Amino acid sequence: MAKKNNFKKAKFEERLLNEINSLLRTGISDSRLQRVSITKVEMSPDYGYAVVSWDTFDSHTRGDAKKAIEAASGRIRSELAKVLDVRHVPAISFVYDNQFEEEKKIMDLLNSNSDNNSDPE
Secondary structure, three states: OHHHHHHHHHHHHHHHHHHHHHHHHHHOOOHHHOOEEEEEEEEOOOOOEEEEEEEEOOHHHHHHHHHHHHHHHHHHHHHHHHHOOOOOOOEEEEEEOOHHHHHHHHHHHHHHHHHHHOOOO
């Protein structure tokens, strides 16, 4: 039973991710959202709450993108209600996903460490 629920939850998270990405591209006409990508969706066990992680392709526009996604969150939820076949659309919280920045920092540290350890002989 737990496997079935985990599979169902994962499928719903994937569907939310795809639908929100689609809305950002075609359903909402805010140019600040054009370079935003949804990277991950995590649902609460009761499906009442979703944490939606996002990133932008341009770090210089992150502040504008954050304001835009917060302003559009209600509209995103109402648009999801139109396309999802569920009784209740979960409450959504948008959080910035800094995974790629963290990975880059680690790679830079590893590269600098390997450069320091190599013998010039």
